[in-house]
Amino acid sequence: MYEFSHSWPFEWVMDDLYVEECPFCGERSVLLSLKKENIRLAQEGFKTHAVMPCCHEKLVIVNMDDDYIWSDQPLRSL
Ligand SMILES: [Zn+2]
Numbered sequence: 001m002y003e004f005s006h007s008w009p010f011e012w013v014m015d016d017l018y019v020e021e022c023p024f025c026g027e028r029s030v031l032l033s034l035k036k037e038n039i040r041l042a043q044e045g046f047k048t049h050a051v052m053p054c055c056h057e058k059l060v061i062v063n064m065d066d067d068y069i070w071s072d073q074p075l076r077s078l
Helices: 036-043
Strands: 007-009 011-013 016-021 028-032 048-051 058-061 068-070
Touching: 007 016, 036 048, 058 068
Parallel strands: none
Antiparallel strands: 007 068, 011 016, 016 028, 048 058
16 A cells, blocks of 8 residues: 555545645646546556646546545655
């Protein structure tokens, strides 16, 4: 399992996934463009990715729980 620095909090708004802040550019309230199929894969621990609509950075997602997206790269510096 990855360290906490690889996690990023998200929230559901209806059927959409939002992050309060983009880990790359700091944009607030960003909608993650992930298909339901990709969300299911992430929840099952398969690697997928989302392209941030704000800065077009690629967010690699290796796992997802109820509160956090987990990436293969550190998303925050602790
Ligand atoms: Zn961004």
